[in-house]
Amino acid sequence: MMAGESGLVLIASFPKSGNTWVRLALASLMRGGAPLSFPAPVPDIPICASRLRFDELMGVESADLTPMEAYRLRPAMLRQWAATPSEPRILKVHDAWGRTPDGESLFPPEVIRAVVHVVRDPRDVCVSFAAHLDVSIETSARYLSQGLWMARGSRPVIQLPQWLPPWSEHVLSWTEDCPCPVLTIRFADMRADPRGTLARIAHHIGLDSPADALDRAVAATTLEAMAAAERSFGFVERQSKNNQFFGSGRVGGWRGVLSQPLGDSIREAHAAAMARVGLNE
Amino acid sequence: MGSQNTARRVWGPWSVIDEVPLPELPLAPLEQAGAPAILVREAAVPAPGADWQQITPLVHRAPDGTLRFEVPDIAAFLVSGDGWTVSVAPASGAEAGDVRLFLYGTVQALLAVAHGLLPLHAATMAKDGRALAISGASGAGKSTLAAALSHAGWHLVADDVTLVGASPAGPLQVSPGVPRVKLWRDMVEGFGLTTDGLARTRMELEKFQLLPAHGMAAGPVPLAALVLLEAPPPGPLGTPPPPLTLTRLRGQEAFLGVESAVYRRRLVGALMPAKQRLAALGGLASRAAVHRLVRVQSLAALPEVLAALEGVLACNPVGAAGAAQP
Structure with a gap:
């Protein structure tokens, strides 16, 4: 991404859907395919709900605001972000597309250039999310069906609170409601054809992707390489005390883990949204 | 009214x-x-x-x-x-x-x-007539350390926003600010205290206003050192956290350290004339001893951190000797 280029790019997804993998591949591609340095491999693609950035961009301490007050200011924060050339142009997003109680778009479309929307089979998400949060499979499945607050404990953490609606609603918010140019990619596409998928992403967001840089970026950011780097150096985004951030990433890996009834109930609950983004194949 | x-x-x-x-x-x-x-x-x-x-x-x-x-x-x-x-x-x-x-x-x-003063994002505590400004990002543990030092007999000078006097002669000085430490419930309870009877900072927040256990500094206190609080980077899963490190910063590192400690850095940077801001940063970097303290953020590690801060104060007399070697 060229410095000073106008408009922000969002990498949007429900957690544990491949968002970080996409960011790592893009970060490497932007460096001509260079390997990334763990434990903090993607400092230049930060989360949009960063508390520190909010405080600096707004000039007020978010920890003195209620979660709702901060939420209502996020559109203004993002406009200020877009107007600040020194800030990164590509952002990680776990929120759904939506509006604040004031009726404003949480992500003002006029400052969003493109959205890369990453989706993954909710049954695989369920397993990975449970490991990430150190909760049971059943609790994770409940989060997918009921939605959850992220980063909203009794005291602030490094992210502002984010409301994640149920998985289906989250997916459809980006595919149906977001008026910006959205490219939806599937985790399985990244797995089956990382080079082709990364090229599509780069094209969608207007990033140069010379063939040799693509080759190197894909080789530098295989899931296996990242899991190995995390084992050696750690990873700043790991939350669990028991599990690595980068799991096996096996498509359909839920089969050995979820009970048949639980797997079926997730598929039935989210069938329409899964079909919408081609996750039934 | x-x-x-x-x-x-x-x-x-x-x-x-x-x-x-x-x-x-x-x-x-x-x-x-x-x-x-x-x-x-x-x-x-x-x-x-x-x-x-x-x-x-x-x-x-x-x-x-x-x-x-x-x-x-x-x-x-x-x-x-x-x-x-x-x-x-x-x-x-x-x-x-x-x-x-x-x-x-x-x-x-x-x-x-x-008023031409550079505000620092720091809690400042004083002992024996000398002050330490403890800076760090929001949530880095400034107020927790202020409360802990307060219980160890130090006087509160300022919590959260620290204003350092920039007079060209004489030592740098910090004037006493608002007499309270803002602390989240888990930390209040971590100190074995109760939030009963404490005022909340906001009705909807679990953040409370703690009065300093040993009171406020009586007046402006000479600033001995600025300590930048950091957490260590994460290591591989299951590895123990690294030991505490305390490093004296000098030259450009000290300057950049002070700059990182400015309260609402971007806002202040946009408002304060560059010459004035650079002079204030340079004055602080050269006249206060700037240290980086990297430690895990846990109550269990507090005694070691307090000892390190006592050490910083002990090896940094203020005034002309402010730049003394530790």
């Missing part, structure tokens, strides 16, 4: 006349009765004019230097360009305590800029 109840109080380096009651602040001693004072009054605050500059979505500057800050549904504030008048327009139904919270935060930083 009757003027009959107005008091002259001390707020950091300033006297204030509080037409808007500021009950947390100590009354000014008699000898300050005639000194210039900042008037904090309730008054209408106009919307930013078309020729005002937007500094952040919440902060605007008028062509005459007047600064405007607004927290929606809480209050709008206006700081006159000369820094001697603060107008406060509470939103309808706003809690007075909520209004003061932002007055003591961002508005204090705007006042500092108007």
Whole structure:
């Protein structure tokens, strides 16, 4: 991404859907395919709900605001972000597309250039999310069906609170409601054809992707390489005390883990949204 | 808001006349009765004019230097360009305590800029007549350390916003700020205290106002050192956290360290003339000992951290010897 280029790019997804993998591949591609340095491999693609950035961009301490007050200011924060050339142009997003109680778009479309929307089979998400949060499979499945607050404990953490609606609603918010140019990619596409998928992403967001840089970026950011780097150096985004951030990433890996009834109930609950983004194949 | 109840109080380096009651602040001693004072009054605050500059979505500057800050549904504030008048327009139904919270935060930083002072994002504690400013990002543990040092007998000088006097002669000095430490419930309880009877910073937040166990510093305190708090980077899963490290920063590293400690750095950077800001940063970097303290953020690690801070104070006398080698 060229410095000073106008408009922000969002990498949007429900957690544990491949968002970080996409960011790592893009970060490497932007460096001509260079390997990334763990434990903090993607400092230049930060989360949009960063508390520190909010405080600096707004000039007020978010920890003195209620979660709702901060939420209502996020559109203004993002406009200020877009107007600040020194800030990164590509952002990680776990929120759904939506509006604040004031009726404003949480992500003002006029400052969003493109959205890369990453989706993954909710049954695989369920397993990975449970490991990430150190909760049971059943609790994770409940989060997918009921939605959850992220980063909203009794005291602030490094992210502002984010409301994640149920998985289906989250997916459809980006595919149906977001008026910006959205490219939806599937985790399985990244797995089956990382080079082709990364090229599509780069094209969608207007990033140069010379063939040799693509080759190197894909080789530098295989899931296996990242899991190995995390084992050696750690990873700043790991939350669990028991599990690595980068799991096996096996498509359909839920089969050995979820009970048949639980797997079926997730598929039935989210069938329409899964079909919408081609996750039934 | 009757003027009959107005008091002259001390707020950091300033006297204030509080037409808007500021009950947390100590009354000014008699000898300050005639000194210039900042008037904090309730008054209408106009919307930013078309020729005002937007500094952040919440902060605007008028062509005459007047600064405007607004927290929606809480209050709008206006700081006159000369820094001697603060107008406060509470939103309808706003809690007075909520209004003061932002007055003591961002508005204090705007006042500092108007008076040519560089505000630091730091809790400052004093012992034996010398002060340590403890800086770090929000959530880095500044207030927790301030509370812990307070229980260990240190005096509170300032929590959260630290104003360092920048007089060219004599030692750097920090004036006592708002006499409370803002602490989240888990930390209050971690110290074995109860939140019963403590005032919340906001009705909806689990953050409480703790009075310093051993009181406030009685007056301005010479600044011995600035300590930058950091957490170690994460290691591989299951590896124990690295041991505490304390490093004295020098030259450009010290300068950049001080710069990282500026309160609302981007806002202050946009408002303060570059020459003045660089002079203040340089003055601090050369006249206070700047240290980086990397440690895990846990109550169990507190004794070791307190010992390290005692050590920093012990090896950094203030004044001409402020640059002494540790």
